[in-house]
Amino acid sequence: MAIVVGYVATREGRAALKRAAEECLLRNAKLIVISSHRGGSKDFDADEASQFEAELARVARQLQDEGLEHEVRTLVRGNDPAEDLISVAEAENADFIVIGLRRRSPVGKLILGSNAQRILLDASCPVLAVKAE
Incomplete structure (x- = not known):
């Protein structure tokens, strides 16, 4: 058994990690934490990489x-x-994926968030979406 969690150092990312860890303890499953970055961006420099x-x-x-x-x-x-989480979940035959969601404005709700929406729609396994406390 394996559970895949997408992790970013935000309140939502920590909530997803916490819930995924709880599920792993309940199910005696392996936790696979994925931190995915596009790379090559001006916003993702050496300092930010070392912080991550x-x-x-x-x-x-x-x-x-x-x-x-x-x-x-x-x-x-x-x-x-989204592509990284889905591909890891498929390669590991994961039981499910855990993602964190943040509050959105009414307009933001229309779009949900491209990564979250893609994971929810395209993953071949169940997806557990959690909110930060």
């Missing part, structure tokens, strides 16, 4: 302390995060 790596190391320590079987992957392949 430090955050992911903290997440790995936290999961280790909780006694969870886990794997943390940073993917910089030029794909949308």
